[in-house]
Amino acid sequence: MDHADADYLDAKRTVDDRALSPRVRDRLLDELPPEPRILEAGVGTGAMVARLVEWGVAxxxxGVDRSREVLARARDGRAAELDADPVEGGFDLDALDVRFERGDALSAFDGERADLLVASSFLDLVPITDALDAFEAALRPGGLVYAPFTFDGATVFQPDHPADAAVEAAYHDHIDGQPGRDARAGRHLLDHLRERGGDLLSIASSDWVVRPRDGSYPAREAAFLAAILEFVADAVERGSTGNASKSGDLDRPDADDWLRKRRRQLETGELSYVAHQYDFLYRTPEP
Known part of the structure; x- marks a missing residue:
C-alpha cells in the first residue's frame, strides 16, 4: 500500500473532514469569485469535489492525478455520492462541472489562468519551490492556492513505547530520503511563502487525530491506522540494517517490538494517533 492507494485515501476521508480548519475554509470561500475556475493537484479519490459541492461552490x-485507479474511484465514487451521471472523464452537476485526467500536476496546468488551485496532502510529496512555481503559472494574477493537510514533522502514537522517538526519527528520515519529499513541509512552506510576492491570507493547524471510542474506531479509521502502521513499518524496514537504523538509535529488536505492540493495540482498540499538519491559503502576486 502507498499514499496513492484508493482504499487508504477513502479510509482517511473522515479523518481529513474532522481535521480541516473551518477558519481557513471560510476565508477561502470569502475570497473566491463567482463561478471560479478550479484546479486540483493530486485529486486522490475526489473528496475535495464533494467538499466544494457541500460548501456551495459553483x-x-x-483535477489531475497520476493514478488511474484513484481517478476511476474519484469519478465513479463521487458521481454516485452526488447523484450525478458519469461522463467521459468526469460528471456534471447543476452548479459544478467536474473533469478528471491523468497526468503530472506540476506540468499539466501551465497557462490555465485559473482562480483557485487546490493541493491537499500534496506539498510534502513534491519539491515545494517547483510546486509553487507551477501553481503560479497555472493561476491568474491574484489567484488562490489552498493547501490543506500539509504535513509538518510530528507523528505521535499512544500509549507510550520506549522506542517511540527512534521510530519517529526513522520514519521521518525515510520520508526525507525520497526525492522531493519533506517531512517538515509545513514550516518550510511557511518560509517559502514569506519570500514570494503574494499574500499568506490564512494558516491554521489541521492535525489528524484518530482515537478509539469504547474500543473501536469510527467509519473506516481502523483501516486508515493500519495503513499508517504499514508506512512506518516500511520506513523502519528500509532504514534498518542489522542493529542500527539511519537515525542511529533504533535497533531491530526494538523496532519489531514497537510494531508488534502497535498492531495489537490497533486490534484491541487502544491505539491513538496524531499527525501535525497545516492548512494554508495563499494569494499569488497581482500586477
Missing amino acids: GTYR
Missing part, C-alpha cells in the same frame, strides 16, 4: 473543476 463553477468548473479540473
Whole structure:
C-alpha cells in the first residue's frame, strides 16, 4: 500500500473532514469569485469535489492525478455520492462541472489562468519551490492556492513505547530520503511563502487525530491506522540494517517490538494517533 492507494485515501476521508480548519475554509470561500475556475493537484479519490459541492461552490473543476485507479474511484465514487451521471472523464452537476485526467500536476496546468488551485496532502510529496512555481503559472494574477493537510514533522502514537522517538526519527528520515519529499513541509512552506510576492491570507493547524471510542474506531479509521502502521513499518524496514537504523538509535529488536505492540493495540482498540499538519491559503502576486 502507498499514499496513492484508493482504499487508504477513502479510509482517511473522515479523518481529513474532522481535521480541516473551518477558519481557513471560510476565508477561502470569502475570497473566491463567482463561478471560479478550479484546479486540483493530486485529486486522490475526489473528496475535495464533494467538499466544494457541500460548501456551495459553483463553477468548473479540473483535477489531475497520476493514478488511474484513484481517478476511476474519484469519478465513479463521487458521481454516485452526488447523484450525478458519469461522463467521459468526469460528471456534471447543476452548479459544478467536474473533469478528471491523468497526468503530472506540476506540468499539466501551465497557462490555465485559473482562480483557485487546490493541493491537499500534496506539498510534502513534491519539491515545494517547483510546486509553487507551477501553481503560479497555472493561476491568474491574484489567484488562490489552498493547501490543506500539509504535513509538518510530528507523528505521535499512544500509549507510550520506549522506542517511540527512534521510530519517529526513522520514519521521518525515510520520508526525507525520497526525492522531493519533506517531512517538515509545513514550516518550510511557511518560509517559502514569506519570500514570494503574494499574500499568506490564512494558516491554521489541521492535525489528524484518530482515537478509539469504547474500543473501536469510527467509519473506516481502523483501516486508515493500519495503513499508517504499514508506512512506518516500511520506513523502519528500509532504514534498518542489522542493529542500527539511519537515525542511529533504533535497533531491530526494538523496532519489531514497537510494531508488534502497535498492531495489537490497533486490534484491541487502544491505539491513538496524531499527525501535525497545516492548512494554508495563499494569494499569488497581482500586477
